[in-house]
Amino acid sequence: MTVPVPQWHVPITIYSQFANRSWTGMARSANLDDIFREFNRVDQKDIDHLTEIGYDLPSLSVGDRVTIGPETWVCEPIGWRSYQRVPPYDWTEDLIDGVGFANPGSALRRATRENPRNLPCPNCGEENVLTPLDRARGYQCDRCADLAERGW
Numbered sequence: 001m002t003v004p005v006p007q008w009h010v011p012i013t014i015y016s017q018f019a020n021r022s023w024t025g026m027a028r029s030a031n032l033d034d035i036f037r038e039f040n041r042v043d044q045k046d047i048d049h050l051t052e053i054g055y056d057l058p059s060l061s062v063g064d065r066v067t068i069g070p071e072t073w074v075c076e077p078i079g080w081r082s083y084q085r086v087p088p089y090d091w092t093e094d095l096i097d098g099v100g101f102a103n104p105g106s107a108l109r110r111a112t113r114e115n116p117r118n119l120p121c122p123n124c125g126e127e128n129v130l131t132p133l134d135r136a137r138g139y140q141c142d143r144c145a146d147l148a149e150r151g152w
């Protein structure tokens with residue numbers, strides 16, 4: 001005997017623009033059109049189902065967001081019931097030069113695979129203290145920078 005795989009075990013989060021909050025639960029399907037249908041109260045069966053699963057937001061509508069796994073989709077007005085993928089938030093875009101600072105109080109950039117700390121200081125000549133981003137900005141090493149700031 002084959003046990004059918006439950007179709008309603010798709011964890012989703014719905015953010016309702018109208019209610020300005022989200023609901024997390026299980027959908028019957030991972031298909032966006034099915035989800036749109038499931039989370040709209042068209043007849044009494046829908047109302048009963050949504051009450052049963054604890055969905056207390058308004059019916060899905062334009063501007064609402066559906067998150068399935070790592071993907072988020074926003075319900076669009078163009079062509080009734082179309083969805084646009086919301087790009088995942090890229091936190092590295094907020095970091096200076098895309099890498100951030102090496103240490104608090106240092107102007108030097110953090111070393112990454114693409115930005116290795118493999119260059120010498122132009123002032124004292126110490127090896128492997130600057131990254132290519134540091135050199136492009138004309139920086140010297142932290143020790144030289146500290147000395148320069150203290151006026152020695």
Ligand SMILES: [Zn+2]
Binds near residue numbers: 143145
């Ligand atoms: Zn130096």
